[in-house]
Amino acid sequence: MSTQPDEFALIAELFAPLAASYPGALGLTDDAALLEVPDGQQLVVTVDAMVAGVHFLPDDPPDLVARKLIRVNLSDLAAKGAVPFAVLLAASFPTDVSMAWLTTFAAGLKQDVESYAIALIGGDTVSTPGPLTLSLTAFGRVEAGRALLRRHAQVGDRLWVSGTIGDGALGLLAAQGGLLDLSAEHRDALADRYRLPRPRSLLGPRLVGVARAAMDVSDGLVQDLGHLCRASGVGAVVEADKVPLSAAARAVVAADQSRLATVLTGGDDYELLFTAPREGTDLLLTLARETDTSLTEIGCITAGTGVTVLDRDGQAVLLPRQGWRHFRGEPA
Amino acid sequence: MSTQPDEFALIAELFAPLAASYPGALGLTDDAALLEVPDGQQLVVTVDAMVAGVHFLPDDPPDLVARKLIRVNLSDLAAKGAVPFAVLLAASFPTDVSMAWLTTFAAGLKQDVESYAIALIGGDTVSTPGPLTLSLTAFGRVEAGRALLRRHAQVGDRLWVSGTIGDGALGLLAAQGGLLDLSAEHRDALADRYRLPRPRSLLGPRLVGVARAAMDVSDGLVQDLGHLCRASGVGAVVEADKVPLSAAARAVVAADQSRLATVLTGGDDYELLFTAPREGTDLLLTLARETDTSLTEIGCITAGTGVTVLDRDGQAVLLPRQGWRHFRGEPA
Structure with missing residues (x-):
């Protein structure tokens, strides 16, 4: 892989392994993901955005940034009584982001995807002239009609x-x-x-x-x-x-x-x-x-x-x- | 409303009306949204991020920016054969964004939420020192096992x-x-x-x-x-x-x-x-x-x-x- 990261190589090498446990993620090679919701259950969804310098410190370790991103969303699901199972990541990376930074960021995602037994089922990675900006959509399940509101x-x-x-x-x-x-x-x-x-x-x-x-x-x-x-x-x-x-x-x-x-x-x-x-x-x-x-x-x-x-x-x-x-x- | 926008007033005045048609959106006043998926159907989800100056021109009309954001995501759902029904918005607005800009942006969202018979079911609005950065998660439904891949x-x-x-x-x-x-x-x-x-x-x-x-x-x-x-x-x-x-x-x-x-x-x-x-x-x-x-x-x-x-x-x-x-x- 070149030191200049490429969107598709990045997804295949760093992110696709985090999708392997969820067939509906389609290996992160399709336009969308497919979700099943068992009968009698409801889906609970939430999204949180984080901006470098606003929601975390710009020099925070990239693996901790990734883990915080997952965890703030899982906290919303926990508050509704939901069991988390999947996340979607939209990441706007600064143009000068390094492969080392991205690799450590992905390692942080992997750590928490495994800890919480969830899967990365899709996302979008784009380039920004501004600060690192991340948003994560998290999916959980709860027995229908029983969510904590x-x-x-x-x-x-x-x-x-x-x-x-x-x-x-x-x-x-x-x-x-x-x-x-x-x-x-x-x-x-x-x-x-x-x-x-x-x-x-x-x-x-x-x-x-x-x-x-x-x-x-x-x-x-x-x-x-x-x-x-x-x-x-x-x-x-x-x-x-x-x-x-x-x-x-x-x-x-x-x-x-x-x-x-x-x-x-x-x-x-x-x-x-x-x-x-x-x-x-x-x-x-x-x-x-x-x-x-x-x-x-x-x-x-x-x-x-x-x-x-x-x-x-x-x-x-x-x-x-x-x-x-x-x-x-x-x-x- | 003051000319300095406030997150909660913004959500209540500009965005909550776009959630009114979907009870599971909980009026945009909870931590998460609840989704029902009818028996025999599968959920199709996708997310796309857009950054000012990268994916649209910084002086593009705000209503068109909002509508483009919705439409690029609905295009992914259409490609899977899915009927769209809901979106989640994560928006990082520049600190100097004006109420006039936000109002026109919300009007654009409203126009397409109505055109495509979908609802805004949740989101997150934060502040950024960088360019306007938007990500939208879109939800569609398709008969289980029949999505176009x-x-x-x-x-x-x-x-x-x-x-x-x-x-x-x-x-x-x-x-x-x-x-x-x-x-x-x-x-x-x-x-x-x-x-x-x-x-x-x-x-x-x-x-x-x-x-x-x-x-x-x-x-x-x-x-x-x-x-x-x-x-x-x-x-x-x-x-x-x-x-x-x-x-x-x-x-x-x-x-x-x-x-x-x-x-x-x-x-x-x-x-x-x-x-x-x-x-x-x-x-x-x-x-x-x-x-x-x-x-x-x-x-x-x-x-x-x-x-x-x-x-x-x-x-x-x-x-x-x-x-x-x-x-x-x-x-x-």
């Missing part, structure tokens, strides 16, 4: 999150060379969470029939919860000191209380936020053990509208912003 | 194309201010073909059971036919003087015979290229009448490999290049 929250539901909140946003600061008062170990742990989300692909499908409403937390807990409330026509109360923090995030907030706002409103968590009736609590705690996932009750769904965050004294916490607005590329 | 050509099949070939590539030259020896009427007709493809969405599904192999011509007739031949393990002969040209393209070639190579290898035709057994000819001519589409036999499928183009004296035509390579952004 944002609109299903009910007044009185308890509010839960998986894992820990705030690591992604703090990780971006760490990856950019900030948070220098923190130990190197904590900085590395946070930066890793920013660069490599952990979609809750095992937990999500297990929440079907247990959770009522669900979504993934990607633009900041408070803002995302606001979207869930609007979709359901309800309000929510979050008890700030119940929001689960990692050891590194606890260290950040202990050193500077104002960072609590970053935790509650920063993006890139890729945890699941969901509601469940109070009588579902025991089942959820069992699920947490079986999937080796921490699940934490952080508040409840109320009548009314909007999200209220309370401190340990029951006082409303005022937040300078609610979350991340992708389109403006700035905090909202 | 590139790999089904057989030796002895006749080779057919819909419409006329070369107008897209000549239209790019016209849109860039070239072909000045041509009448303004012909230049406008060609530029229009470049800016607004006509996917063969009615014809494609009618070819199921009649055609054997099929694909759409988007990267140049000769190169694309080469892909079809490789996928089927066959060769092909094209008789150059049978390739159907529009009046404008005929005028270009009459004035400069060397432009025939542009016609045969230029991209952006978005016509269907397909093979059919000789006994299917009468049925195809009936289909042509019923769908008001010109269909022209241009050659045949042979044993061996590769594409041979013959002139009217039966001599092989040597072409300086085979077609468009998107990834290099240059002719191949």
Whole structure:
């Protein structure tokens, strides 16, 4: 292969092996892919775009960029209770991209395609004079009529999150060379969470029939919860000191209380936020053990509208912003 | 709405109306969309990316950019015999994009969503410091096991194309201010073909059971036919003087015979290229009448490999290049 990559050689050498497990991908040599959906199941589809310098750092390792691209989409599927099975990639590569970069990028795709037992079933690779721009469409399956939707929250539901909140946003600061008062170990742990989300692909499908409403937390807990409330026509109360923090995030907030706002409103968590009736609590705690996932009750769904965050004294916490607005590329 | 567009307002005002006809789009207010596939049908999916300055001219009217984006994808579905029903949009808009631009872009989407009876079922809008970059995933349905694939050509099949070939590539030259020896009427007709493809969405599904192999011509007739031949393990002969040209393209070639190579290898035709057994000819001519589409036999499928183009004296035509390579952004 020449050092100047060629579209068709690139697809055949780097990407076609990722399609081998899925016959409907047609070896990535046709205009489209064919998908089967078993009787009684529904297809769940989502797309996310990522731009170098906006959604990841331009010098992030290419394999991690590829894996983040897959994982942010799998997080959306997990939030709907869907089991992922396929992805389509549209990639606009800068004209000076090297074969070394592309090879490492494809290796990252391969790693996660295998980890999550999915296939790359098609795509489009083009050239851009601008920054690397990627979009991935992800396909999952869920029993028909059973997907977890944002609109299903009910007044009185308890509010839960998986894992820990705030690591992604703090990780971006760490990856950019900030948070220098923190130990190197904590900085590395946070930066890793920013660069490599952990979609809750095992937990999500297990929440079907247990959770009522669900979504993934990607633009900041408070803002995302606001979207869930609007979709359901309800309000929510979050008890700030119940929001689960990692050891590194606890260290950040202990050193500077104002960072609590970053935790509650920063993006890139890729945890699941969901509601469940109070009588579902025991089942959820069992699920947490079986999937080796921490699940934490952080508040409840109320009548009314909007999200209220309370401190340990029951006082409303005022937040300078609610979350991340992708389109403006700035905090909202 | 403020003149500074906001992601959520943008989606609610401009894009959500395009989702209204499809309940599984969830009003564009959830993490993902839900798709039903009727029993006995298969889903056909494709994605195409377009970058300003590469796949369309930066000052092309935004509504035409939107419509081209939809149409290039519907062309892929038509080539598989699929009936389109939904699209997902991932859009990276430049930070200085105006509400006027976005409104016209959305109006273009709306026009073609309605024309082709499809729905926008989801997407992602982000901000980019680079050029406008769009990717669209399109969904169609076909009777299970009946999709038209590139790999089904057989030796002895006749080779057919819909419409006329070369107008897209000549239209790019016209849109860039070239072909000045041509009448303004012909230049406008060609530029229009470049800016607004006509996917063969009615014809494609009618070819199921009649055609054997099929694909759409988007990267140049000769190169694309080469892909079809490789996928089927066959060769092909094209008789150059049978390739159907529009009046404008005929005028270009009459004035400069060397432009025939542009016609045969230029991209952006978005016509269907397909093979059919000789006994299917009468049925195809009936289909042509019923769908008001010109269909022209241009050659045949042979044993061996590769594409041979013959002139009217039966001599092989040597072409300086085979077609468009998107990834290099240059002719191949």
